Amino acid sequence: MIFHHSRRVFLFGSLHARARNLRPDPELLYISAMFHDAGLLFPFSGTPQRFELDGADHARSFLLDRGFPASAADLVWRAIALHTTPGIPGRMEPEVAATNYGVLTDAVGWELNSLESGRAEEIVSAHPRGDFKKEFLAVFVDGLKDRPDTTYGTVNADVLEHFLPGFRRTSMVERILDSPWPR
Template identity: 50%
Template sequence: MTSSSWTPSNTYTPIRRGSTEWAISGCPILGVVCPNNRGGTFRSRRPSKAGSTERGNHRATENDLLYHHSRRVFLFGALQGRRRGLDPDLELLYVGALFHNLGLTPAYGTLHQRFEVDSANVAKAFLLSYGLPEATATNVWTAVALHTTPGTPELLGAEIALVTAGVETDVLGIDYAALSPADITAVTDAHPRPDFKRQILAAFTEGNKSRPDTTFGNVNADVLAHFSPGFRRTDFVDIIQNSPWAE
């Protein structure tokens, strides 16, 4: 990621190939080997101000459940990328992972569009505010917006594919067995997931129950069908059969 308005941070720690302990913008995380081809060392170019603003926004707007989940999504996404031989921009993957659920929070959620789109809009605005190119910000927007759309992200760029891969590993257990027990333990020791299944379903319910129409055609309809009394799915077949067309 390059921009004339971004300068090297004084708070980064290098990520070295083979390392199991590292940091981005001064935030220590465990359990990832840097999947890059940049001579084995990756240095975050996110400035201290941007990094601290990002972390402050998350701790102010996301509870522990969503914060630790978002960090695990980044870590699991990076690990799945290494396994798949992908070479993501780790900074973009990090932003996508940390912002992917902000649309579930009162601070950023709306009533008229999917929470994934709300989250994507915040991520894109964040990157543009630091002078990143439109195409770069749109790439992260796409990664966040599609993270609950099965069958599509893996056909697109590395960052898009791996935000979804991180979500799928942490929430659904997809490709869980493909990761080493040591890596899984390192990630969950750093970012625990107590009572996660119940709590994440409750967060999805709370974040979508006031905008049920936005769940048409996506996985959040399943959540509301289980946990929101009175919810009735919009039925695709009904829409076709009751459209104004004669045939």
């Protein structure tokens, strides 16, 4: 399921980039797409940081171990680390923007109707969605349930709040009011 999702992210991101006259490096975009959810999976799901950082760290190491320049590894790191962050990736490098656009399209249908006619059907035919909504959310819950504090301030808290009994997100207001400052 994650493989097909990641391939769709690459393909949807590529289409959105072309429509916006962005020119991402296709190899770096592909690596960003393929690693973007790696942090939800074992062995990364047990670390005490956001899953996006786990995937970004893994992709960065993967690239550096294979002789890619640090600048390319850092660019992929940003694309993965920011792929769930609303509003910011679209103002960054083409690889960062396109990764985010591909994720948004495959996960929530963002701009699906603006894609070239027939392209979405072609992509889904090659990389089927199956019961994506249910399976994808289950992967999120499995990848985050043992590290719920890492979801603070992210859309990931939405998933745990919906599926994990007893989970309650902490708000910024609570963090300020409960800080050690007297006033």
